[in-house]
Amino acid sequence: MNAGTSEAAAPGSAAGGVRRAGAAPDGVSRTGLPGQADAGSDRVSDGVRRTGAVVAGALGAIGVLHAVWMRTPWPLGSPAEFADTVVGVGVERLPTPAMCAEVAVALGAASYLVGARAGVLPAVGPRLLRTAGAGAVSGVLLARGVGGLLLFGPAGPGRRIARTERFLRLDRRYYSPLCLALGTGAALVAARGA
Known part of the structure; x- marks a missing residue:
C-alpha cells in the first residue's frame, strides 16, 4: 500500500492479518461450503x-417410564x-x-451422554x-434390538429366553425395532458428535 492512499487491506491478506496456510475465510470450510464444519471441528451438523435430540429425548422418556414403573404398572391396568x-x-x-430404578438411572445417563455428544445438552x-x-x-441398544429378535421366543427348543406371545408380538413389532433405531442414532452421534 502506498503512503498517502486510503486503501483498506482485505481481511486475511498479508497487510490485513495472517491466515494460516490452507485456511478458509471465516464462515467457510475448506470444502468451500458456507457453514459446513471441517473435519476435526467441534461443530455438530444440524442432522x-x-x-x-430425538435419541436423548426418547431415552429420557423411557427412563421416566421405568421410574414410574417402580410404583405402578401405568399405563396398563394391572401387574399381570x-x-x-x-x-x-x-x-x-x-x-x-x-x-x-437401576434401569431408569442407566437410561437417564444414556440420555445425557447422547445429548451431550450431540451438542444439545451441556458437555461435562x-x-x-x-x-x-x-x-x-x-x-x-443394538445388542438389545438384535438379541430381542434372535433370542426371545415361545418356550421350546431353539429359543434361549422364553417370553409370552403378547410380548413377542410387541417386541417384534415395536420394542426391538425401536432399540435398533435408537442404537443406530446413538452410533451416528457417537461417530459425528462433538
Missing part, C-alpha cells in the same frame, strides 16, 4: 444435533397385564422396584468419556 405386555413373564417374575467432563459413552449406549 446430528436433531438425531441426538404389565408383566405380559412389557416384560413377557408371569407376574411372579416381575422386576423389583430397585431393578426399575472429557470428550473421550462422552464419545465412549455414546458408543456404549449404541452398542447396548
Whole structure:
C-alpha cells in the first residue's frame, strides 16, 4: 500500500492479518461450503444435533417410564397385564422396584451422554468419556434390538429366553425395532458428535 492512499487491506491478506496456510475465510470450510464444519471441528451438523435430540429425548422418556414403573404398572391396568405386555413373564417374575430404578438411572445417563455428544445438552467432563459413552449406549441398544429378535421366543427348543406371545408380538413389532433405531442414532452421534 502506498503512503498517502486510503486503501483498506482485505481481511486475511498479508497487510490485513495472517491466515494460516490452507485456511478458509471465516464462515467457510475448506470444502468451500458456507457453514459446513471441517473435519476435526467441534461443530455438530444440524442432522446430528436433531438425531441426538430425538435419541436423548426418547431415552429420557423411557427412563421416566421405568421410574414410574417402580410404583405402578401405568399405563396398563394391572401387574399381570404389565408383566405380559412389557416384560413377557408371569407376574411372579416381575422386576423389583430397585431393578426399575437401576434401569431408569442407566437410561437417564444414556440420555445425557447422547445429548451431550450431540451438542444439545451441556458437555461435562472429557470428550473421550462422552464419545465412549455414546458408543456404549449404541452398542447396548443394538445388542438389545438384535438379541430381542434372535433370542426371545415361545418356550421350546431353539429359543434361549422364553417370553409370552403378547410380548413377542410387541417386541417384534415395536420394542426391538425401536432399540435398533435408537442404537443406530446413538452410533451416528457417537461417530459425528462433538
